[in-house]
Amino acid sequence: MTTQKNGFNYCYILFALCLLVMLPTTAHASSLKLSGPNSVVKEGYFTVSVSAPNFDELNRVTIEVASNSEFAKSTRQFPTLGDFQDISLTGFSNGTYYVRARAEGPDNQIYTSNTIEITVEHYxxxxxxxxxxxxxxxxxxxxxxxxxxxxxxxxxxxxxxx
Amino acid sequence: MTEFALDTSTGITIIVLFGVFWVAFGYWLGRKNRSHEDFALAGRNVGFAFAAATAMATWVTSNTTLVAPQLTYQFGIWGMVGYSFAALGLVLFAPMAKRIKELLPNGYTSGDFVRLRYGNLAWLVFIIISVVYAFGWLISLGMAGGILLESLSGLDYHIGMTTILIICVGYTLFGGMRAVIATDFIQALIIIVGISFIAYWIIDNVGLQSIHSNLTSEHPQLLDMLFPAAVMFLFNNIFFGLGEIFHSNVWWSRALSFKKNVAYKAYLTGGLLWLPIPIVTGFIALAAPQLGIFPPSPDMIGPTVAAAVLGKVGAIIVFIVIFSALASSLDSLLAATSDLVTQDIFHKKLKPKASDKTLMRFNRSCILGLGIVTWLLCLPRVATLGALLNFAGAFVASTIWPIVLGLYHRRLTGTYAACAMAFGTAFGMLSYFVVGFYVAALVSCAVSGLICLIGILRSREEFDWDGLNEKEQSNAN
Missing domain, CATH: 1.20.5 (Single alpha-helices involved in coiled-coils or other helix-helix interfaces)
Incomplete structure (x- = not known):
């Protein structure tokens, strides 16, 4: 009986600790946001913006661009400059591009933003x-x-x- | 986290040293100014070397050092080549400068010409266009100063922008046109040597082959000679450049301040010297993808790439070159716009009998006032430099035909000239918002040209060129 009671307490504490560890991670992952052009891009260049409440703590912020939403192949990576949150990308041909941001947190964990869809259709x-x-x-x-x-x-x- | 090419303190030190030098130089030159004509037109006695240097240096501006790389980054090869065609503005202004000097030996401003040639209605439309353009350019220059310091040293945009404005207003205020032309001469030398050095360094270190390979595989659109938006942009940029030069008092006041028979050669030489500069500054932007540099705003690409390739010493060179380019244009624009306000509005409309001393005092107050208004308008960073400048394209391109025909053809009347400028601007702005910035000047010039053609075909009047010789009314106190 005593063993059972102690075991329950131990599991409870472990669960609580796990939650504590998970909390900041969840905050990072869910708060990394990417926004971009709302309309069809006619000129082949566009600017996207990364935002996060704790942006200053993030390292190696990179924008990934792929031609499919799974980012399975032909994914191009564009590092942001310094701690600027905007990045201007250029030279895109006609097509639909899927864009997301990736960043490394202070705990070396990788976080990924939402994926946005950008359509380039030249004149x-x-x-x-x-x-x-x-x-x-x-x-x-x-x-x-x-x-x-x-x-x-x-x-x-x-x-x-x- | 950010590593800028220069420490903020280094950036501030350079700008303070330059600032002190230019203001002191302006003050020293300004001691020779005895009359308003000395202050506004450098005594109408500028020789060929200074004349060619000021034409070239004034045209090398934030457009060339920041917008040419921006447009290359956005439009690729066409952005770079198309931008260099803006040299045609200076080249084609060369014969016009000769004609201007002949028609208006005692003239002061482009506004003077429009008022005497076309009358008050056309003058009013012209002044509105000139003021919008002058502020568009002034704001873009002020913004470029802030962007330059921010991208190279991380210094806050507002501090950089304020400092550059204070320096340029300072030496123009003390020295007038004489200081503007003398500083332009030194700045032209710095620009030519500095840009040649940067181009050589980038080709030597990054390599043409690797840049080409990267662009072919990752950004093929930038090498596409049939890039649709870039193809549209080409002639738009040419008309924008022609409109800027043909109408602006910056270029008219220079033509009037040069010695006789100097203007034609000076503008032609200035244009030919200017032609390769956007190619070189634009080429810098093509190296960006290969270097893994993707800026937050496309107008930051030039200095960012140059600083990344050249390191700290290079960043200092880039800083000095771009600062010289900005200063050489900002001072010219401040001087020319204040001349326009002083001569065309204050002297001709409000105080025709104002003394020489009063005109000089008013001119100086104008320079200060323009500086303050520019600073206020630069505080919010309203648009990218390219977009801001090309908005002004809708305005200035409408003046091309009225100015050319006004200088040479007797039959275009004031009413048609006013309509050409007003409707050209309106349609240019419409196309700016409906299609894009890269067609605004083209549409504006086309509509304006059509109205001028109708005007010439329908007109029965012939202008008497002697009507341009206006007697001076000021009291030389």
């Missing part, structure tokens, strides 16, 4: 080439106008002097 090429050629035509017209008018003025000035 159609016909649209950008149309604008390009509109720009080219205006530019050529402008340069030709400027040079012709300037030349006319130089000639008229020379004629006046002659």
């Amino acid at each position: 159609p090429l016909w649209q950008s080439l149309t604008l390009f050629f509109v720009g080219l035509v205006i530019f050529i017209t402008l340069v030709a106008t400027l040079l012709l008018l300037h030349r006319q003025w130089i000639h008229s000035r020379q004629e006046r002097h002659d």
Whole structure:
């Protein structure tokens, strides 16, 4: 009977200790949050932000980008700079990307954030080439106008002097 | 946790030493100013070497040192090459500068020209555009100062921004245009030597092959010559650059302060010297992924990469180069904008008989006032530098056609010029919000050009160029 009572106390204390150890970990893991662009990215670059109440205590904050939500293959890693919480990523082709943050806590444990989905869909090429050629035509017209008018003025000035 | 390239104390020491030097130099140069013309236009007697250096150094600004790498980081090869095409602004302004000097031998500002050529309505639209642009540029320069110090030394953005503003306002206040041009000359030398050194160091240490391999495998879009947003951005950037230079009093006041026959050669040389600089600063950003550097904000990429590659000594060089670039533009803009306010608003509209001494005093107060307003507007970090600058693109690109045609063509009237600038700006802003910053200037220039064409075709009047010769009314006390 006495043994049973002591055993129960021992288990109870162990359970309580485990809870105490688990508490900060749960706080870290659940509080590491990642946010990013809300709309479709048209230019292939975007900025994501990592946040956590105890961000200063985290080390090696890295952003992981993958083309599938399981981060099974082709996962690219981008380290954040210093203790900045934002990271600007660039050069993405059309597609859907899954992005999450990973960080190392003071206890060397790895924590992972929520996963966000970012869709990159560049402008159609016909649209950008149309604008390009509109720009080219205006530019050529402008340069030709400027040079012709300037030349006319130089000639008229020379004629006046002659 | 953060390891910045420079200690905060080193950053502060450099900036204090530079600050003291520039302000003392400005004060020393300012002792030679005897009249308002001396203060505002350096006595209209600037020679070729100083003229070419000031044209080039003023155009090397936060745009070139921070935004060119930003756009390269975002748009890849096109960002870098497209940015360098902004040199066309200086090159094409060269013939116009010659014409300006001929038409307005006693003129002071670009606003003077617009008022006399097109009348009050167009002048009002033009002044609004100039003020919006001047503040957009001033804010971007103030912000760039804060970002520079923060990314290299970890110094708080607000402290860095405030310090750089105080220094530039200080020496411009004492020395006027003479100090602006003399400091620009030294700053141009620092910029050319410093940037060449950084580029050589990066190519030597990181290697072109490894940068190319990394970009091909990890960020292929940056090497894509058909990158849609970048293709759209190309001509937009050209028109933005043309609009900035063609309308801004920064460039007009220089053209008017140069000796006769110097302006054309000076702007052409300045443009050609400037052309490779964005290529070099932009290239720095392409090395970022290979080095594993991904900045919190794209406008921090240039100094961050350079400092990472070059270490502490390199960081000091980067710091000095970018500080020189910022200062050379900030001082020019402060001087030119205060000239515009003093001459166009105070002298021409409010106190036509103001004495020379009063004009000089008012000009100095304007410089101080502009500095304070810029500081207030820089306090909240409203946008990235690129986005902020390109917003101004919608405004300035609308002035390209009215300025070119106004200088050479007799038949464009004030009403059409005002409509071209107002509607060009409105449509440019609309496209900025509906499509993106990379089309704002293009749309603005296209709409403005169309209205100018209609104006020329419909007009029956011919402007008399003698109408630009306005008699000076000030009392030379």
